[in-house]
């Protein structure tokens with residue numbers, strides 16, 4: 076019972092936020108943190124902070140918690156920004172906090188993954204207020220954009236006296252966002268260096284209009300950027316097509332790709348565990364297979 | 376400088392686990408337990424800070440069953456000065472753990488709490504943030520580089536789109552991501568020396584009351600292995616047939 080509050084990073088997640096809100100009987104409001112929106116997707120009230128970028132969580136989580144007083148629950152898409160922020164705000168509010176909700180069984184009962192996705196746990200929450208992050212895959216976005224609404228400005232005070240952002244490195248644009256992409260091409264340890272990773276994995280991704288992903292081994296070796304890591308401790312993806320090239324299929328990596336519609340594996344080792352979950356498997360050298368695939372796709 | 380490093384005993388992250396037949400337990404096939412990998416990284420970073428700035432006292436603390444002593448001994452061997460085991464047989468949620476740690480931190484009064492970003496069993500990723508909120512301290516989560524300054528730290532942290540650099544005033548809470556460092560190999564002299572280091576056992580100071588309770592475990596929907604194709608041409612034909620390209 077009680078109203079919900081959806082925290083949207085930039086408005087692009089509003090349709091899926093509305094899908095989550097639909098699991099609860101009462102109305103929901105939205106705070107858009109770094110942008111503004113036109114459509115309401117059924118929200119009663121849409122608020123925007125007017126920020127161009129996110130301040131450090133510690134600089135405003137307390138103010139956010141105050142603003143959320145009276146809401147039965149506050150939620151956001153699972154991402155690094157939300158996992159930084161929501162538990163902190165819940166800590167201030169002394170509310171319950173649940174991360175990575177997969178499904179909503181009732182107002183107080185959720186499921187969430189544990190042990191790198193090997194287990195699905197059912198959890199029961201008993202607290203006056205609950206903050207949670209959710210995995211979008213379980214909540215098909217609502218298609219009704221709702222009425223266009225005027226956004227109210229909401230002033231959230233930022234106190235960065237104890238923590239300041241003194242520099243940001245963001246990935247270069249051009250490719251679709253990994254978490255939202257319809258196609259993801261990922262590479263693993265056998266890629267020799269950053270240049271061959273970009274040429275072979277990036278080349279195929281571009282031919283498919285897709286995003287690039289990587290295993291932890293590839294990121295640790297310095298051949299792929301950290302924000303490309305897919306898996307238990309990286310990004311969770313659920314594209315229509317996931318191509319895994321030179322990836323063994325560790326539990327930790329598979330935790331991040333299991334909800335993909337079609338998984339293709341290309342690996343020289345026919346016994347690699349990745350083949351146990353791949354819909355299409357090709358035993359072969361990625362250096363030979365991927366360029367041919369890229370060429371054929373460009374022809375078509 | 377004084378650093379508290381919380382340590383959680385977890386099942387070996389490489390173990391194959393599945394729900395127990397009662398749906399209320401975890402079947403680990405008899406796998407052994409370890410220090411949560413992220414906590415090991417946090418501890419390594421504390422030891423490296425000592426190597427950089429000199430006088431650093433490192434206190435490790437675990438909330439858990441008596442067997443957690445094993446992980447604390449290993450932490451002492453890695454370079455911690457003192458260990459505290461807060462014994463409980465219950466499985467408190469992240470909030471309850473954070474409240475207990477809050478009480479411990481208030482007693483110890485450190486300059487820094489360095490901990491893992493998540494435990495590999497519950498994959499919850501919350502305790503550091505809740506603890507920082509309760510203490511009213513700044514936080515830098517998902518750290519991949521920590522540089523000490525005077526009364527402050529410069530932390531590079533991983534974000535959804537890249538990295539950001541935070542300057543944070545001490546006292547603070549920092550949570551470690553995988554790329555912060557690679558924990559050292561423990562040499563024999565360290566193990567021997569650890570036997571004589573202090574390890575205190577005590578009862579929890581708080582009620583360890585959970586707001587979030589696990590009521591059951593199930594297996595996720597299984598994916599089956601599909602088809603093997605012989606070459607790129609077949610692969611393309613299959614992808615076309617599936618409507619993927």
Ligand SMILES: Cc1cc2nc3c(=O)[nH]c(=O)nc-3n(C[C@H](O)[C@H](O)[C@H](O)COP(=O)(O)OP(=O)(O)OC[C@H]3O[C@@H](n4cnc5c(N)ncnc54)[C@H](O)[C@@H]3O)c2cc1C
Pocket residue numbers: 262263264265289290291292293304305306307308309310320321322323324325326327328331341342343344347359360361362388412413495
């Ligand atoms: C706490 C923790 C968290 C982790 N989180 C993550 C995570 O989020 N994401 C993640 O990915 N990993 C994670 N890992 C690491 C994970 O356990 C594996 O080590 C990692 O996924 C392996 O990466 P890989 O498949 O690239 O490398 P490898 O396991 O070394 O596999 C490389 C594969 O490439 C094949 N190969 C070699 N040459 C070729 C070629 N020319 N053509 C085609 N195939 C070839 C090999 O047969 C092999 O199967 C985590 C580990 C821990 C402990």
Ligand SMILES: Nc1ncnc2c1ncn2[C@@H]1O[C@H](COP(=O)(O)O)[C@@H](O)[C@H]1O
Pocket residue numbers: 381382383384411413414436437438439469472490491492493494495497498499500501502503
């Ligand atoms: N029982 C525990 N004892 C000590 N530290 C813990 C415990 N549980 C969690 N932590 C710490 O909190 C971090 C995040 O855990 P979690 O929020 O449960 O994913 C871990 O990496 C540990 O540093």
